Amino acid sequence: MDITVNILMTIATAATPLLIAAIGELVVERSGVLNLGVEGMMVMGTIGGFGAAYLTGNPWIGLFAGIALGAIFSLLFAVMTLSLATNQVATGLSLTILGLGLSGMMGTNFVGLPGERLPNLYIPVLTDIPVIGRLLFGQDPIFYMSIVLVIAVAWFLFRTRTGLTLRSIGDSHTSAHALGIQVIRYRYLAVVFGGACAGLAGAHLSLVYTPQWVENMTAGRGWIALALVVFASWRPLRVLAGAYIFGAVWIGQLHAQAFGIPVPSQFLSSLPYLATIVVLVLISRNKRLTMMNTPASLGQPFVPDR
Amino acid sequence: MRLELVKRPQRSMLFSMLSPFIAFALTVIAGALMFAFLGVNPATALFTYFISPITEVWQIHELAIKAAPLILIAVGLSVCYRANIWNIGAEGQFVIGAIAGSIIPVLYPEMQGPFVLPMMLLMGMVGGALYAGIPAFLKARFGTNEILTSLMLVYVAQLFLDWMVRGPWRDPKGFNFPQTVQFNSSAVLPEIMPMSGRANWGFLFALIAAVLIWFMMSRMLKGFEVRVLGSSPRAGRFAGFSLNRMVFFAFMVSGALAGLAGISEVSGAIGQLQPSISPGYGFTAIIVAFLGRLNPLGIVAAGLVLGLTYLGGEAAQSVLGISDKVARVFQGMLLFFVLGCDTLIHYRIRLVGLGAPKPQVAAKLEEAR
Numbered sequence: 130m131d132i133t134v135n136i137l138m139t140i141a142t143a144a145t146p147l148l149i150a151a152i153g154e155l156v157v158e159r160s161g162v163l164n165l166g167v168e169g170m171m172v173m174g175t176i177g178g179f180g181a182a183y184l185t186g187n188p189w190i191g192l193f194a195g196i197a198l199g200a201i202f203s204l205l206f207a208v209m210t211l212s213l214a215t216n217q218v219a220t221g222l223s224l225t226i227l228g229l230g231l232s233g234m235m236g237t238n239f240v241g242l243p244g245e246r247l248p249n250l251y252i253p254v255l256t257d258i259p260v261i262g263r264l265l266f267g268q269d270p271i272f273y274m275s276i277v278l279v280i281a282v283a284w285f286l287f288r289t290r291t292g293l294t295l296r297s298i299g300d301s302h303t304s305a306h307a308l309g310i311q312v313i314r315y316r317y318l319a320v321v322f323g324g325a326c327a328g329l330a331g332a333h334l335s336l337v338y339t340p341q342w343v344e345n346m347t348a349g350r351g352w353i354a355l356a357l358v359v360f361a362s363w364r365p366l367r368v369l370a371g372a373y374i375f376g377a378v379w380i381g382q383l384h385a386q387a388f389g390i391p392v393p394s395q396f397l398s399s400l401p402y403l404a405t406i407v408v409l410v411l412i413s414r415n416k417r418l419t420m421m422n423t424p425a426s427l428g429q430p431f432v433p434d435r
Numbered sequence: 436m437r438l439e440l441v442k443r444p445q446r447s448m449l450f451s452m453l454s455p456f457i458a459f460a461l462t463v464i465a466g467a468l469m470f471a472f473l474g475v476n477p478a479t480a481l482f483t484y485f486i487s488p489i490t491e492v493w494q495i496h497e498l499a500i501k502a503a504p505l506i507l508i509a510v511g512l513s514v515c516y517r518a519n520i521w522n523i524g525a526e527g528q529f530v531i532g533a534i535a536g537s538i539i540p541v542l543y544p545e546m547q548g549p550f551v552l553p554m555m556l557l558m559g560m561v562g563g564a565l566y567a568g569i570p571a572f573l574k575a576r577f578g579t580n581e582i583l584t585s586l587m588l589v590y591v592a593q594l595f596l597d598w599m600v601r602g603p604w605r606d607p608k609g610f611n612f613p614q615t616v617q618f619n620s621s622a623v624l625p626e627i628m629p630m631s632g633r634a635n636w637g638f639l640f641a642l643i644a645a646v647l648i649w650f651m652m653s654r655m656l657k658g659f660e661v662r663v664l665g666s667s668p669r670a671g672r673f674a675g676f677s678l679n680r681m682v683f684f685a686f687m688v689s690g691a692l693a694g695l696a697g698i699s700e701v702s703g704a705i706g707q708l709q710p711s712i713s714p715g716y717g718f719t720a721i722i723v724a725f726l727g728r729l730n731p732l733g734i735v736a737a738g739l740v741l742g743l744t745y746l747g748g749e750a751a752q753s754v755l756g757i758s759d760k761v762a763r764v765f766q767g768m769l770l771f772f773v774l775g776c777d778t779l780i781h782y783r784i785r786l787v788g789l790g791a792p793k794p795q796v797a798a799k800l801e802e803a804r
Contacts, residue, residue: 165582205771212438214782215774218521218582222721223770230763237758344760349590356583395598402587406573413579432440432782 134263136380141268142338144376145275146171146330150354151361151368152275152282153326158358159286160319161299163428165221166206168351169228170324174199174331176232179342182245188336191245192271192329195336199328200321202228207320211313214430225351233344244340247271269337271329278326283365295319299424302431312431327351349402356405360412362422371408378404440782450779455726455733457779458772459740465768475755483754484761488746496632500704502742503634504529504713506641506735507696508720510648511689513729517652519665520685524570524585525693526717527592528563532694533701534596535562537615537708540622541604547621555622555698563694564687566592571686575679581686589717597710604708615708624703635703637696642735644692649731661685693717714745715763722770741766 150167157164177198182191206224209215247269250256255266286292295315298305302312330350335342353375361367382397390397413419463481470480488494508525515522536559539546569588573579601613609616624635652658664671664681671678701712723741727734748762778784 209771209775212440213775213778213784214440215778219721219725219770220774222523222718223767223774226718226722226763226770227767230760230765230767233760234758234764237760349587352583352586356587359580359583393598393602395594395601399591399594402590405587406579406584409579409583410573410577413573413577416578419578432442434442 134260136384137264138268140373140376140380141264141272142376143379144372145269145272146333146338146350147354147357147375148275148330148369148372149271149278149333150327150330150351151357151372152278152365153323153330154354155358155361155363155365155368156282156286156295156326157319157323158427159299159363159424160295160316161302161424161426161429161431162210162316162320163217163221164203164206164210164224164320164323165218165355166203166224166228166351167323167327167354168347168349169225170199170202170327171331171334171351171354172228172232172345172347173202174328175335175346176236176239176331176342177328178332179239179244179335179340180235182336183239183242186245188245188247191336192247192332195332196325196328199331200325203320203324203327206324207317210430211316211320214432217428217430229345236342236344239342240344242341244335244342246340247336269333271333271337274329279365279369286365296424299426302426302429306431306433312433316431327354330354353401353405356409359419360408362412362418363424364422375401375404439785439787440778441785442782443780446780450776451728454776454779455728455737455773458726458769458776461772461776462765462769465772466765469761469764470757473757475757480751480755480757483750484747484765485743487754488743488750493632494746496628496634498739498742498746499627499634499638500742501745502738503637503641503703504696504700504716505720505723505741506738507637507644507699508689508693508717509723509727509734509738510641510644510731511692512720512724513727513731513734514648514652514661515685515689516724517665517729518661518681518685519668520574520682521582522567522570522585522686522689523582523721524567524588524717525689525720526713526715527585527589528567528690528693529697529700529713529717530589530592530596531566531697532559532563532690533697533708533712534599535559535694536698537604537618537701540618540702541615541708544616544619547619549621551621552624552702555702556695559694559698560691561694563697564691567686567690567693568683571683575682581682585686596708596712600708600710606707613710617707618702622702623706624699633704635699637699637703640695640699641738644695645731645735648688652731657684693720719745719766722766722773725770726773741769744769 150171154164154167174195178191178195181194182188206220209220210217249267249269252266256262286296294310298310298312298315306312334346357368357371360371378401382400385397386394467477467481470477489498512522512525536555538558539551539555570581570585573584574581600615604615606614606616624637627634627636660676663674664676664678668678701708705712719741723734723737727737744762744765748759751757751761752759
């Protein structure tokens with residue numbers, strides 16, 4: 130029983146960064162902007178989180194530093210694609226390249242140092258309930274944030290007027306502009322929100338998942354988060370499901386390696402990436418589903434005519 | 436205050452020429468600021484980074500070694516990007532090309548003769564092209580997003596290479612080091628001018644590929660097809676061009692060139708397979724493609740510039756004691772500035788909102804409209 134609980138807990142820990150990064154990117158893409166820089170913003174979150182926690186000795190400060198660094202970094206993307214109308218695909222890629230380089234440079238002196246871990250929640254009586262106690266009341270703080278985030282984003286997008294406005298911008302920025310909506314302003318906010326989420330996801334990696342700093346420690350999770358958004362056909366609750374499926378794949382292959390299954394470890398390590406491809410193919414086969422949900426002006430630059 | 440873009444009546448030839456140079460200048464300025472921030476004298480740092488790596492003849496050879504794979508890959512990517520097809524998995528195609536091309540020297544090390552090298556290069560190209568065929572097939576058949584699939588395959592390829600050199604292909608006499616046997620002399624790409632430095636034929640392949648692709652893009656119907664489908668798929672369909680066939684064509688061409696770059700690097704610069712055979716050439720080549728304006732001849736120049744950022748990174752590490760990650764930062768900044776400067780080709784930039792314009796200025800603006 131204890132083993133099952135432990136496995137479920139690790140799946141949640143593996144799924145949380147994917148979930149947070151993906152939910153942020155979902156909001157960005159719903160506003161019609163494709164930010165391929167998730168990996169770069171996330172890796173900035175890892176260095177911000179680790180660095181600030183190490184220097185101050187307080188993981189909570191690390192958490193906020195990770196969020197802040199992700200948000201500031203995404204602002205670079207926003208200025209380029211929104212104010213200067215650059216190609217979003219190429220700009221997103223350059224954000225990733227720059228993020229990997231900057232974090233590598235900033236983190237040279239952090240390699241191999243012990244990090245600070247955000248403590249798991251502990252509520253005296255509740256956490257001690259067998260089995261469900263730890264699952265519900267004994268996880269790390271960012272886990273709870275991720276769940277709140279999903280519900281809040283789902284509520285915001287589909288139950289509020291501002292959410293409706295954001296979605297309308299994603300579907301037709303020209304019509305939204307004609308209606309007098311500040312397209313660029315909404316998109317700025319969406320992109321920075323996405324950056325903050327990616328930063329938080331990165332901070333989770335270096336403050337909870339493995340409290341240390343390793344170069345490129347995101348290991349493609351930012352890209353998987355991008356795939357999750359497509360997989361979820363831009364629906365928040367499906368992102369939640371997708372992130373946990375991928376968390377399970379990630380943990381499953383690690384356990385398989387630990388149990389010494391007679392398959393080379395490299396093959397097991399490539400499972401999450403192969404699973405991403407399979408899932409993308411399955412989703413894209415269903416043309417109607419993707420056509421209906423893809424924000425219609427996704428990835429197209431917008432220059433308001435005056 | 437905010438930026439406002441005003442569409443130019445037609446694209447500005449001036450900025451089309453100048454933008455890579457402005458971008459490079461901005462990168463140097465930003466780099467100087469960064470060095471100052473790191474507490475290094477910017478002048479010394481910039482000299483170490485951009486000038487000192489190319490002051491002697493043997494260093495020019497090193498530059499050619501770094502530039503060759505970048506140019507080869509970027510020339511192929513330019514075809515993709517012109518067609519508005521986003522292959523960002525060149526790093527994986529590079530790795531698979533290197534593995535496929537190494538089949539002969541690793542499994543049949545006793546094979547000698549002049550036919551070995553051409554076979555290796557051919558197999559490298561086929562390997563890279565087939566690997567690039569996977570995202571192409573998925574896109575053409577199912578409409579799967581090629582950006583994500585081609586990128587995921589990079590991780591898969593790297594893990595596969597890791598397994599090969601630690602498992603089945605490990606040199607039994609190699610003291611358990613994760614590497615294959617050293618290639619024999621007829622499997623090693625010859626040097627161009629062994630008297631003066633190490634540069635190998637890979638650089639010549641890069642130049643030839645650039646000229647061939649330039650010819651195709653500007654003088655052949657196929658190149659026209661690429662550009663039409665890239666700028667307007669609808670118009671392309673009316674002209675009878677098939678987008679699906681173009682997806683395969685663009686992916687296979689860029690995959691083959693990335694594969695050629697992979698086997699050239701392994702056979703020319705390294706001499707055996709190792710767990711890591713590329714310092715991110717496949718990703719840096721994306722920057723090369725954009726800095727070269729997606730024009731094969733521009734890409735040759737851009738490849739040399741980006742090759743220099745690698746050498747500069749090494750120099751910065753050994754002379755100044757700064758992490759060689761500084762190279763990646765320079766590369767990222769360069770792409771940022773290029774993309775930003777490209778805006779100037781199509782738009783004029785105006786700063787607005789610094790308070791209301793004075794009446795006479797407003798009148799003038801009105802007149803200008």
